Amino acid sequence: MNKLNEHRGDILIVDDVPENLQLLFTMLTEQEYEVRRVLNGKQALNAVRVEPPDLILLDIKMPELDGYEVCRQLKADEKTQDIPVIFLSALNDTFDKVKAFEVGGVDYISKPFQLQEVIIRVENQLNLLRMQRELKTKNEELEAFGYRVSHDLRNHLTIINSITYLLNQKYGKTLNEVAQNYIESLEEESERMGEIIEDLWRLSESKSNYLDMVLDSFNLSSMVEKIVNKFKIKSGNKQKEFIIEPDIYVTGDQRLIKIALENLLDNANKFTAKIEQPRIEFGRLQKNDQNVYFVKDNGVGFEPKKAENLFTPFHRLHRKETFTGTGIGLATVKKIIERHGGNIWYDAGVNQGATFYFSLA
Ligand SMILES: Nc1ncnc2c1ncn2[C@@H]1O[C@H](COP(=O)(O)OP(=O)(O)OP(=O)(O)O)[C@@H](O)[C@H]1O
Ligand SMILES: [Mg+2]
Incomplete structure (x- = not known):
């Protein structure tokens, strides 16, 4: 899913008017985006299922499945719900902005298209997507790190505990009261530390998606x-x-x-x-x-x-x-x-x- 870093972005355009499709296609390919285009909602859903794009530009007024409905279906499916959708609306359409956001759209572009505006809005969404993916990777790394660290700490602590125990068993009686108190504090503190490490380990274990559920x-x-x-x-x-x-x-x-x-x-x-x-x-x-x-x-x-x-x-x-x-x-x-x-x-x-x-x- 990290292909965004390697290229500018994979965009799917959905519009039932071929001229619109052609115009956007030319604009965006010139900017070196990878662009796919389809003429109706059904084709759009198919194309997304075959290979999910990074971003969808979606016309609202289309026969059969309109843009709102396509968007609703995409958002209802776990596999496609994170793909950002920008709506395309013509000035004379009855475009309902609130509804567009309600069904899950992230932005809209009005026709006639202005080159600069289209590029800025597309780039905004792609940047957001890049940051989200980066955050997700960082979080996963951090979780794996927490898991590793607490796991290793636990092993070391077990050794400290065993040595403290042996120290007490073998030499405890030969030590004066002050030294014995020190050992007692050592034992108490490392027991407490063990509990914290155990808790942290369990938290990271419960979060780790890389540990599959059985x-x-x-x-x-x-x-x-x-x-x-x-x-x-x-x-x-x-x-x-x-x-x-x-x-x-x-x-x-x-x-x-x-x-x-x-x-x-x-x-x-x-x-x-x-x-x-x-x-x-x-x-x-x-x-x-x-x-x-x-x-x-x-x-x-x-x-x-x-x-x-x-x-x-x-x-x-x-x-x-x-x-x-x-x-x-x-x-x-x-x-x-x-x-x-x-x-x-x-x-x-x-x-x-x-x-x-x-x-x-
Ligand atoms: N059964 C309960 N009765 C009263 N308070 C509770 C109960 N369960 C949880 N709490 C409250 O919720 C807080 C958080 O619970 P949580 O289990 O996350 O932490 P903890 O028990 O304090 O520490 P840890 O579980 O990490 O050893 C507790 O500190 C307590 O204030
Ligand atoms: Mg608790």
């Missing part, structure tokens, strides 16, 4: 059960009630969905830690004929009005001193749910617990 049908309830059991072991079986609806099957990428559930349940567990009778629930309900899954807790909750950026990385609603965390969990969950074509939303109140709902396509 779709399976599996028992979501058992997955929840296993995660919850780990909490139980960690907290030494402290009185916490878990209600898990059994045998809920879903289709999705198990590895990613596990990360999402771990984060949601980890939050539910964390934010009920200081509650009298903590209760965490997992289940399913139907909304508009769609399966919706939820993780519900009766913890400290939060003020929904302050939660607009809840799914943005590093955004937290509680102070670090009260509840530890980096603020990456929910950003990761959202990315994973979206990669499955689903949605995530919540219901919460201060001291009234929180419920996170999600769908999977």
Whole structure:
């Protein structure tokens, strides 16, 4: 898709008046654009499907499929929706500018055409497209970088942790109290650092499109059960009630969905830690004929009005001193749910617990 850098741009002109086509064709080929031309909407849709151009100049008034309709169809298809469309309108046509933008056009050019104007408008759109593509590549590079770095850091940290452990085991007793405290701080800090690195790694993993999803049908309830059991072991079986609806099957990428559930349940567990009778629930309900899954807790909750950026990385609603965390969990969950074509939303109140709902396509 990066062919834009190699040449000036591949433009498709669609107009049912051959003279118009010829005029634009000559103008643009002289400017060294690669130009294709077709005479009606149907041909246009075919040409785009065979080879998507970088830009389309689209006449509005055409028999059968008019320009608005062609544009609407292009925008409805994921494969063609990003191709910019500039509308061509004659002065005496009843041209509806608002409608042109509403159906997804990015600009319009009025007939009779003025050479300079056509070139400037075309070049504007192509520049925008170049920048968008560059941004996309940069983002992908950055994500791959995040993945790599957090992965490598994790390995090094594991080594530091092992050495600290050995140091303590073998020589701890021979050290004085001050030195022992140092080692203890070392252990605490590297454990915290490990958590942050783990979170970052998961976030970049959930985003990495180069890691293909593997779709399976599996028992979501058992997955929840296993995660919850780990909490139980960690907290030494402290009185916490878990209600898990059994045998809920879903289709999705198990590895990613596990990360999402771990984060949601980890939050539910964390934010009920200081509650009298903590209760965490997992289940399913139907909304508009769609399966919706939820993780519900009766913890400290939060003020929904302050939660607009809840799914943005590093955004937290509680102070670090009260509840530890980096603020990456929910950003990761959202990315994973979206990669499955689903949605995530919540219901919460201060001291009234929180419920996170999600769908999977
Ligand atoms: N079940 C919940 N109850 C109350 N507040 C929640 C709940 N889940 C999330 N939040 C709020 O949303 C914030 C963001 O959650 P997120 O999981 O992204 O980060 P975190 O848990 O603070 O850190 P991390 O998950 O990276 O360790 C939390 O800090 C908290 O303020
Ligand atoms: Mg979290």
